[in-house]
Amino acid sequence: MNNAAAQSPLSFRSADFDLLSLLVENEKCALFLGPFASGALSPDGRQTSLRIQLAREIAEDLHQKTGQPLPNTDNLGLVCSAYVSQPNTSRTSLEIKVRDFYRRHTEPSPLLLEVARLPFRLIFTVSPDELLQKAFLKEKKRSFREGYYRFSKTQADDFDDTPEGWSYIYQLFGRVLEKPDGSLPLTIADQLEYIDSVQGVGKETRLPTGLRNAMQDCEAFLFLGFDYENWYLRVLFHILKFSDKTKLVFGLPEGASAQMPGATEAFFRHQFKFSFLQDRPLELLQGIRARIESGQTGGQPDAGQATRSLLFLHAAADEALKDKLDRHLVSVKKRHGLASGSIHDFEGGEVAATQTAKIDTAAVIVVLLSADFLADDELAGKLVQRALSRQSPEVLVAAIYARPVDGAANLFKGKAPVFPAETIPLSMMQEDAGLPMVAGMLEKLIAAIP
The missing domain is CATH 3.40.50.1220 (TPP-binding domain)
Incomplete structure (x- = not known):
């Protein structure tokens, strides 16, 4: 402490x-x-809690029925105790009153x-x-x-x-x-x-x-x-x-x-x-x-301090989906000292050599599978094979079904994990469920890297 x-x-x-x-x-x-x-605002314009507003509403209802004011109309426990003690009232009627209040x-x-x-x-x-x-x-x-x-x-x-x-x-x-x-x-x-x-x-x-x-x-x-x-x-x-x-x-x-x-x-x-x-x-x-x-918490490494790289291997048409997944991996990358990049990032030099170097130095390679990916012979052929050749306890290669596609499993069968299920690609899931699920699966694999 x-x-x-x-x-x-x-x-x-x-x-x-x-x-x-x-x-x-x-x-x-x-x-x-x-x-x-x-x-919430009370009728007199003051900031209060819904709990207090509920107590006051039940207290006013009691006052109307009995003609007797309660000593503390802000105390929900006291007000509810007084309510159920009245003749011809029940616990169920109290809960219905509470339910209807919160519905509003x-x-x-x-x-x-x-x-x-x-x-x-x-x-x-x-x-x-x-x-x-x-x-x-x-x-x-x-x-x-x-x-x-x-x-x-x-x-x-x-x-x-x-x-x-x-x-x-x-x-x-x-x-x-x-x-x-x-x-x-x-x-x-x-x-x-x-x-x-x-x-x-x-x-x-x-x-x-x-x-x-x-x-x-x-x-x-x-x-x-x-x-x-x-x-x-x-x-x-x-x-x-x-x-x-x-x-x-x-x-x-x-x-x-x-x-x-x-x-x-x-x-x-x-x-x-x-x-x-x-x-x-x-x-x-x-x-x-x-x-x-702002990245000012100073705890985990950010992209400028990361010691390892995470590489997305994907078709250009899947750039938007890659960006969404990358955003869901922000905390994962910080926890594991990873900086992410794309196979399409290019800052000069010969393209093929740059892409090969990216694969050869990545600690994590995430492949986004789609029809556009399979249609690109360079991506689905040479670059995938080079990535798979690096699969080891120290290097993770994982594939994600990004969009509907047939035959992608054959590229990775017995060689690297593929998820989610081929019949339900990521693009067909609700984003607020699918993206965090995939990010969580990836983190479990990343955490196993020595």
């Missing part, structure tokens, strides 16, 4: 900010999103859109809506898998099936479902039962093993959108056990804790080595993204 981080606020010029940006880029930072991450809110906040642009491998959210998923679908920067906590039930454990380069979104407090199943911890009694359930008291209802193991691999934790005076964050720290790998734990206070009492701040600083940031969450994430995109 970096104790220095607990002494001063983060700034865009600090060493801790550089380290945080690097760990985000390398997918070693877990992100936790609180209720204020899905911020369909636009992701700017903060969620920014999250969807960053390479967070593991994202936990306390919101039961699907606004974060909608942000990912809208931005189309990363693919994602998702899961949610099933209150007092045996948990699905599918994190390990998440492909490399994808994000995994996990909803800690359940998900709003079309048919309510009682799995949302809404009332005070629910919240107390949730604490027992999520810790696995008496039954196997703990967080899935794959998720807990993934958290142990994280070196930083970033908490955005939480009010540190409320119960839900303290519950998380009963669940979370930061590993010895953890270097940074950062939080940005929201709500009542934006002016956090000194005792609360001291508790989190000393108990969990928290560093509280002074930046606004959106500006912080924008700063991290700018640092990553």
